């Protein structure tokens with residue numbers, strides 16, 4: 187691989203891993219100097235750009251640790267939530283508090299009630315007991331569904347944007363910008379013609395439209411390829427750094443050291459700090 191191409195790929199991967207522009211510029215300049223001086227091929231000197239960027243991100247503790255501690259007012263407070271279906275108790279006294287500028291992860295085994303809890307927080311499912319307070323506007327991304335088969339992406343942006351008080355043009359432009367952050371350029375297809383992963387990108391863009399204060403995301407990355415998965419977490423860190431409160435339901439434990447609060451529903455769940 188020619189080293190200019192490798193360096194351009196490294197720049198892109200560092201951004202995806204949430205490494206800030208100053209540090210990324212420094213890392214790329216150092217790598218370029220080494221490659222020039224040594225004449226080594228970049229793959230032999232540093233390995234693939236994605237792996238080197240991951241190592242750099244890990245060595246600085248990742249974006250979460252950088253911003254941790256900068257929190258604002260409470261955006262979501264769920265207290266002592268209980269919920270059952272028939273005779274089965276799904277949630278029993280579950281509590282979670284998320285502040286502006288925090289990311290919370292909801293984890294737990296299949297069927298432990300993660301989606302149910304998030305839907306209760308979003309006001310889509312009623313709880314049997316307990317209270318939910320939301321302080322701010324809310325964007326919700328479901329695990330599946332959520333899009334209208336016969337509408338194009340821009341029509342979704344206009345429709346959901348209208349519900350959030352956005353003029354049509356502004357909503358379509360904002361949707362396009364958010365889509366490109368997920369490496370997607372919406373075309374003229376109807377939602378039913380999109381792949382599963384692309385439909386989830388549409389759902390995620392709709393959740394973020396109008397820049398809500400609180401983002402409730404139910405495993406939105408299902409079907410994402412690895413690059414888009416990293417782009418997703420990059421978006422999450424950006425929302426957090428802009429003072430949004432983000433709640434992500436996840437099965438994947440490899441990001442947990444980078445979130446501020448973990449609610450483990452396998453353990454009964456009280457929203458403990460990570």
Ligand SMILES: Nc1ncnc2c1ncn2[C@@H]1O[C@H](COP(=O)(O)OP(=O)(O)OP(=O)(O)O)[C@@H](O)[C@H]1O
Pocket residue numbers: 271276294295296297298299300301302303
């Ligand atoms: N509308 C419903 N009617 C009856 N039972 C339901 C309903 N919604 C969820 N359940 C049951 O509640 C339990 C919790 O479901 P939920 O989808 O919240 O779990 P989850 O932790 O999100 O699971 P997964 O990891 O598989 O997505 C499951 O046993 C499910 O079958």
